[in-house]
Amino acid sequence: MPQILKKISLILAVFILLPICTACRNTQNSSEYSSVEIFAMDTVISIKAYGKNAEKALDAATAEIHRIEKLFSTTDSESEIYRLNTEKTLTLSDEVADLLALSLDISNQTNGAFDISVYPLVTLYGFTKGEYRVPKQSELENALEYVGYKKISVQKSKVNLLSGASVDLGAIAKGYCGDRVAEVLKQNGVFSAVISIGGNVRLLGNKPYADGYTIAIRNPSGDGYIGSVTVSDCSVVTSGAYQRYFEIDGVKYHHIIDPKTGLCADSGILSATVICENGAVADALSTAFFVAGKESAEEFCRKHPEVCAVLVDKTNNIFLIGNVDFTP
Numbered sequence: 001m002p003q004i005l006k007k008i009s010l011i012l013a014v015f016i017l018l019p020i021c022t023a024c025r026n027t028q029n030s031s032e033y034s035s036v037e038i039f040a041m042d043t044v045i046s047i048k049a050y051g052k053n054a055e056k057a058l059d060a061a062t063a064e065i066h067r068i069e070k071l072f073s074t075t076d077s078e079s080e081i082y083r084l085n086t087e088k089t090l091t092l093s094d095e096v097a098d099l100l101a102l103s104l105d106i107s108n109q110t111n112g113a114f115d116i117s118v119y120p121l122v123t124l125y126g127f128t129k130g131e132y133r134v135p136k137q138s139e140l141e142n143a144l145e146y147v148g149y150k151k152i153s154v155q156k157s158k159v160n161l162l163s164g165a166s167v168d169l170g171a172i173a174k175g176y177c178g179d180r181v182a183e184v185l186k187q188n189g190v191f192s193a194v195i196s197i198g199g200n201v202r203l204l205g206n207k208p209y210a211d212g213y214t215i216a217i218r219n220p221s222g223d224g225y226i227g228s229v230t231v232s233d234c235s236v237v238t239s240g241a242y243q244r245y246f247e248i249d250g251v252k253y254h255h256i257i258d259p260k261t262g263l264c265a266d267s268g269i270l271s272a273t274v275i276c277e278n279g280a281v282a283d284a285l286s287t288a289f290f291v292a293g294k295e296s297a298e299e300f301c302r303k304h305p306e307v308c309a310v311l312v313d314k315t316n317n318i319f320l321i322g323n324v325d326f327t328p
């Protein structure tokens, strides 16, 4: 390449790459708070943190997010989950084994509506690679042979995937990540924070000079919001049909699968928001309630008063379950 062309391409590269890099990590500092926005775990993550050393705390939080992303990825050949799916028997770190054990516990308690073994079905629809297609009934039946949380055996940290099963922690890992980020921020002196990971919000402490944080809930079948909840020191996690879907011949296929049929879950609920302290639990339950529907969610929350929910159905009816501070 002639020297002049080389120079021009170098200048162009600098001008094109510079804004992309600054957009990756835009740390804004004021006397009150620091904030950061990064792309990880296949979504945009934003954190706003209050405290003297908030900026340093955000660096630690960013490192923690990347650590967790690496731990639970189904596509990174170095991740424990990737190795487990390939080798089928593996001794995992306590951290990954604990999240698998919690997942199985929630599967048991939700009658299998939440099931991390749906991975072969998620892959069939092309959600893992973004190559969307509608599977044939015979393909679904074949994939269902490998699905069922009872095929996963966790004994301390030794995990066995029976009958060719595989796992995907996509419906719980973001909630867990929110909890870990909140913990890391707290250890670094942050007293209040909002951590937003896609549809997952984790709050640390209370909003300074306010009665709580106001978290808006999206309208699942149109623009705008259906209302908001006012909360503090807890997780607010939404599973919604609008979050990831493709459309073929006028039919929408979304990313939350009914593990019993292999079809996109169709309980009549278009978005399920769960509010409780533990983010991993809130994340898993929002997926479960989306799959299982209103009556099952009500039954679960009756047994677990620490869990509240806001469900929205296909005709935009809003159902408040438990003690929710909701403003339409």
Ligand code: AMP
Binding pocket: 113, 114, 115, 116, 118, 122, 127, 168, 169, 170, 171, 172, 238, 239, 240, 243, 244, 255, 256, 257, 258, 259, 283, 286, 287, 291
């Ligand atoms: P979420 O957005 O938390 O509801 O999680 C949805 C993601 O979890 C999907 O993109 C799939 O990877 C996976 N998934 C889909 N259906 C289920 C299910 N019934 N139980 C557990 N994970 C699921």
Ligand code: MG
Binding pocket: 170, 171, 172, 239, 282, 283, 284, 285, 286, 287
């Ligand atoms: Mg979830």
